[in-house]
Amino acid sequence: MAMTQSSLLIAEDAPESGKRAQVLVPYPLSRAYDYLLPGDMSVQPGDYVRVPLGKRDTPGVVWTLEGKDKIDPAKLKNIQQKYAFEPMPQVHRQFLEWVARYTMSDLGAVLKMSLSAPEALQPPKTANAYTLAGAMPEKLPAARRKIVELLSDGVPRRAVDIAREAGCSAALIRSMAAAGQLAARPASSPAPCRDINLDDTSLTFSKDQQSAADALRKLAGAGKFSTVLLDGVTGSGKTEVYFEAVAEAVRQGRQALILLPEISLSAQFLERFERRFGTAPALWHSEVPAAQRRVTWTGVAEGKTKVVVGARSALFLPYADLGLIIVDEEHDASFKQEEGVMYHARDMAIVRARLGGFAAVLVSATPSLETMVNVQQGKYHYLQLPARHAGAKLPDIHIVSLKLAPPSRGKFISPLLEKALQETFAAGEQSLLFLNRRGYAPLTLCRTCGFRFQCPSCSAWLVEHKRFSRLQCHHCGFLQNVPRACPSCNDEDSFAACGPGVERIQEEVQGLLPDARTFILASDVITSPNMIRGAVRDIEDRKHDIIIGTQIIAKGHHFPSLTCVGVIDADLGLSGGDLRAGERTFQLLHQVAGRAGRGEKMGRVYLQTYMPEQSVIRALAKNNRDEFLAVEAREREKAGMPPFGRLAGLIVSGPDEMKLDQFCRAVAQKAPRYDDIRVLGPAPAPMAYLRGRHRRRFLIKAGKEISLQKYLAEWLSTVKVPSALLLKVDIDPQSFF
Numbered sequence: 001m002a003m004t005q006s007s008l009l010i011a012e013d014a015p016e017s018g019k020r021a022q023v024l025v026p027y028p029l030s031r032a033y034d035y036l037l038p039g040d041m042s043v044q045p046g047d048y049v050r051v052p053l054g055k056r057d058t059p060g061v062v063w064t065l066e067g068k069d070k071i072d073p074a075k076l077k078n079i080q081q082k083y084a085f086e087p088m089p090q091v092h093r094q095f096l097e098w099v100a101r102y103t104m105s106d107l108g109a110v111l112k113m114s115l116s117a118p119e120a121l122q123p124p125k126t127a128n129a130y131t132l133a134g135a136m137p138e139k140l141p142a143a144r145r146k147i148v149e150l151l152s153d154g155v156p157r158r159a160v161d162i163a164r165e166a167g168c169s170a171a172l173i174r175s176m177a178a179a180g181q182l183a184a185r186p187a188s189s190p191a192p193c194r195d196i197n198l199d200d201t202s203l204t205f206s207k208d209q210q211s212a213a214d215a216l217r218k219l220a221g222a223g224k225f226s227t228v229l230l231d232g233v234t235g236s237g238k239t240e241v242y243f244e245a246v247a248e249a250v251r252q253g254r255q256a257l258i259l260l261p262e263i264s265l266s267a268q269f270l271e272r273f274e275r276r277f278g279t280a281p282a283l284w285h286s287e288v289p290a291a292q293r294r295v296t297w298t299g300v301a302e303g304k305t306k307v308v309v310g311a312r313s314a315l316f317l318p319y320a321d322l323g324l325i326i327v328d329e330e331h332d333a334s335f336k337q338e339e340g341v342m343y344h345a346r347d348m349a350i351v352r353a354r355l356g357g358f359a360a361v362l363v364s365a366t367p368s369l370e371t372m373v374n375v376q377q378g379k380y381h382y383l384q385l386p387a388r389h390a391g392a393k394l395p396d397i398h399i400v401s402l403k404l405a406p407p408s409r410g411k412f413i414s415p416l417l418e419k420a421l422q423e424t425f426a427a428g429e430q431s432l433l434f435l436n437r438r439g440y441a442p443l444t445l446c447r448t449c450g451f452r453f454q455c456p457s458c459s460a461w462l463v464e465h466k467r468f469s470r471l472q473c474h475h476c477g478f479l480q481n482v483p484r485a486c487p488s489c490n491d492e493d494s495f496a497a498c499g500p501g502v503e504r505i506q507e508e509v510q511g512l513l514p515d516a517r518t519f520i521l522a523s524d525v526i527t528s529p530n531m532i533r534g535a536v537r538d539i540e541d542r543k544h545d546i547i548i549g550t551q552i553i554a555k556g557h558h559f560p561s562l563t564c565v566g567v568i569d570a571d572l573g574l575s576g577g578d579l580r581a582g583e584r585t586f587q588l589l590h591q592v593a594g595r596a597g598r599g600e601k602m603g604r605v606y607l608q609t610y611m612p613e614q615s616v617i618r619a620l621a622k623n624n625r626d627e628f629l630a631v632e633a634r635e636r637e638k639a640g641m642p643p644f645g646r647l648a649g650l651i652v653s654g655p656d657e658m659k660l661d662q663f664c665r666a667v668a669q670k671a672p673r674y675d676d677i678r679v680l681g682p683a684p685a686p687m688a689y690l691r692g693r694h695r696r697r698f699l700i701k702a703g704k705e706i707s708l709q710k711y712l713a714e715w716l717s718t719v720k721v722p723s724a725l726l727l728k729v730d731i732d733p734q735s736f737f
């Protein structure tokens, strides 16, 4: 059918069948829009296409074939190109729609998370790989001889790799190829993690591990939806057990995804994976270089890549046939994305499993309250690994009341912990001091006039970093030098540091044990996965005696010689007024405590606190997780808080405080009133000023049976957000800053 150019033609008369398709593009648009098909093109839903959008072209996905817009075809644009690529599976498209509906996000913004390597759609640029060809002249110049030596192992290499390894120019390689000394052929990067070793006879499981592995294998192979919690203390061998479920899914010809928090920090995890499967997994996180992303994305979409290990964004890769998801450290707060599409990767993983008809396995030593309640209500299967692997013992936990045995003036380590550090050092063992605060001091003030250094763009104090002799804002990154004179009263050298950061603790330890080798493990000191790997190796090799670390130390590392852990401020984190503050603190401290004595030796843990009677601290001391969760659950149920009720947050922000408040009042007035829904706010957010924007929050609270999305849609449809302001919806908020 020829395409008409008449602008008089109304939509009802437009040529319909097969000539239009609705294409979703990865931009913040709520739905797919109509495009015309050029005469010789046919598409099906899921096909990747290139379409014009405004002045540029963008990749997109054919969402439906039926054009729904009653738009004059003369105003529609043509699909420019159909990519030669497997279509996005229907179940994946359903998943994206589900996520968009649930999080109240634009469908296009959700698609963007799937089109995370758009260059993968383009045909690969073929680079050549070189090998030695034929006879070489007797005498070669040194540079050429180096290339010949390098290639004499017979492994084909790309020009860039030869240039790097042999220290020569790419031009020299080309000229040798032209002279017939090197043979060139197109190089292609194969999909990662294609062939994995499924049967591992070297495994020796304990009885508990074996029965948990058998149960998981059965669920993973059942070909139907289920959720299971694999609950086990640190070091109980959970990872090896769930690897058996991964093997089962792959054995059935399907793909498996392992979600991990802070993937870049887990070098030890990757080593275990390689030991079990004889190959590295396909990695997916923000630091994977673009070229590798492209190869991995393609391998996943074509079904060649069998196992992906990734951060939360890996959930949105367009798997050809996903058949299992493991969510390791399911309680971890980093599974919640707080920017853009605000989703919880653990919860969305369960949705993905339900849509795909397979098993989701949640794994933790300190499961979230949500998950435990689901177990108790019989919604999730439950597997427990009770005993510690290899017979190691759980540490002794001591509560140090800072009221009864305070540190001396200006110090932060109590006499009891000092003594433990000295004894541990004398015994030739390692200690860890945990304080979740980077820098030297969280607040710097003038002793003369009381002036405090504050960030100009945030309601936050500037943190002193002695390493860089700077003051820094930990929210927006603002930096300034420490001035000589007070900006307020001009007194010189009048500044005092208030409170401890890890740098200050290091200073104190150096005064206490001048011979001990100390080391700071914090995200501003250790900035890349390689540095973390190096630091972990140095600790294992006992190059450090006392490690002072922030929460990056809490993640899954195993240090056999570490026998003493001191938590400088166990109360930190409990004071935030956050719904999950107690739960998070318990999880974090439990993980840190789990660092002690994981080898042959018994560990001990000292928790410094001003609130020894607090339920979190008491449960920790008893090492009684279930008691803690039971107390926490009772309190939440009484208050109708999640998981016994629903919450949503509205965050409104803008540069002009008056206009913001005016708008928020108007929004509040429009809130539809129902008996069983409470709207709290607007109130200044705890971070009332962030990166130059003022912030207000609403909190919407309702019973479990109520759809907050429907309520919010009804409410927000009456609201027009001015362009200077930003209104964000946060369903199931995890943070309340």
Ligand SMILES: [Zn+2]
Binding pocket: 446, 447, 448, 449, 450, 451, 486, 487, 488, 489, 490, 491, 494
């Ligand atoms: Zn002053």
Ligand SMILES: [Zn+2]
Binding pocket: 455, 456, 457, 458, 460, 473, 474, 475, 476, 477, 478, 691
């Ligand atoms: Zn700031």
